[in-house]
Amino acid sequence: MPDLLEDLERLVRCESPSADLAAVARSAEVVAEIGERRLGVPAQRLVVDGCSHLALRHGTGPVRVLLLAHHDTVWPVGSLAVHPWSNRDGVIRGPGTVDMKAGLAMGVHALALLAARGADLAGVCLLVTGDEEVGSLTSRALIEDHARTARGCLVLEGAAPHGALKTGRKGTSWYRIDVTGRAAHAGGEPEKGVNAAVELAHLVLTVAELGRPDVGTTVTPTVASAGTTTNTVPAAAELHVDVRARTAAEQQRVHARMLALTATVPGAVLTVHGGINRPPMEPAGAADLFAAAVRLADREGLGPLAQRSVGGGSDGNFTAAIGVPTLDGLGAVGGGAHAADEHVLVEQLAPRTALLAALVEELLGS
Incomplete structure (x- = not known):
């Protein structure tokens, strides 16, 4: 000792x-x-x-x-x-x-x-x-x-x-989802922008629904960010997601759903990075x-x-x-x-x- x-x-x-x-x-x-x-x-x-x-x-x-x-x-x-x-x-x-x-x-x-x-x-x-x-x-x-x-x-x-x-x-999976929108003046002409923060809000709720607590699968939005200044429509946003699953089948199910995510806000674009880390x-x-x-x-x-x-x-x-x-x-x-x-x-x-x-x-x- x-x-x-x-x-x-x-x-x-x-x-x-x-x-x-x-x-x-x-x-x-x-x-x-x-x-x-x-x-x-x-x-x-x-x-x-x-x-x-x-x-x-x-x-x-x-x-x-x-x-x-x-x-x-x-x-x-x-x-x-x-x-x-x-x-x-x-x-x-x-x-x-x-x-x-x-x-x-x-x-x-x-x-x-x-x-x-x-x-x-x-x-x-x-x-x-x-x-x-x-x-x-x-x-x-x-x-x-x-x-x-x-x-x-x-x-x-x-x-x-x-x-x-x-x-x-x-098993663990980690993802980063980049949201691309379009900047515009928030007071003068917000209608010309594509609000990445609004898309981020939709995305957080969509991702959270992928979990299945009944079989131990958790899909947790963790770090989120959007915007640059208080008077600008956000042109970009980012979301990190932590996934945990007891079986390989569940891990693959969530992975496929993450890769298939599509934007809700017209004109917004999603890019998904990451994937399965540990089986x-x-x-x-x-x-x-x-x-x-x-x-x-x-x-x-x-x-x-x-x-x-x-x-x-x-x-x-x-x-x-x-x-x-x-x-x-x-x-x-x-x-x-x-x-x-x-x-x-x-x-x-x-x-x-x-x-x-x-x-x-x-x-x-x-």
Whole structure:
């Protein structure tokens, strides 16, 4: 525990917002140093389009067990000044603690524990990506390539509420819709304009109706903007839309409807950008791994385990989609991801790290 807490503090104190590639590169060096020191294997730097990812791999053969983590966060540089690292009264606080630097530290120490016991870790890989929080655009191919030969993928994202493991995740799609109208003087001759703001209003209502809450599909207008000055008919507007779906069929249904959107205001033009980002992680693919986790937790006296499907996506969506058994939420127990109260419960770090080690051992022996 002292070593794990020391490493976790180093990771958190090295701020790594996804969009700041220099900060992510600095964080990657910290991850590499910790991983090499604890595991005794070289860290492979994998830089794609300027974004820094790493692989800590045992042996040179195919990957048999993939541990999947990310070291980027949603927190901008300087967040530590407002939300400082602290470890008091059994709670660790700080930006990126539960999402997911604690899980990353746990993954390193679970493998170090197995190595200390003399386990043969050939074929085990800890892949640490640097752009998960912004859609994994540069790391998706790396994730899928490392996962293809694996017997299982263990995702080190924070646990669901009350420590539940994540056996299902919704697929995610992101869209930006540009509205093109025509400017005119709002007082002198508004009839000569094509009001992009009015079209935007219609569009918000149309898009919101695409959701199907009865099957878990949400279509949420998020960021909207229009206009330039208070006395000008808006010539342009923009709408961002977040889509979440439990099944690939629902995700495709909404995608087709988004691409087929047409303008309501005469003369307005819509241009739809974006699309499907992460496919759904459906619970059936995690069933066997979750059953193994329950059995191992009982054997090790680690307490009962629950499972939960969640709305947020992770890199586990990619591995599940290519048919690799995937179990998520194996990182820290805590809460407040992306929020000011982000935290980790210290008392759960050791038992959950032990569970992770047991699952790796189980997969190696299967």
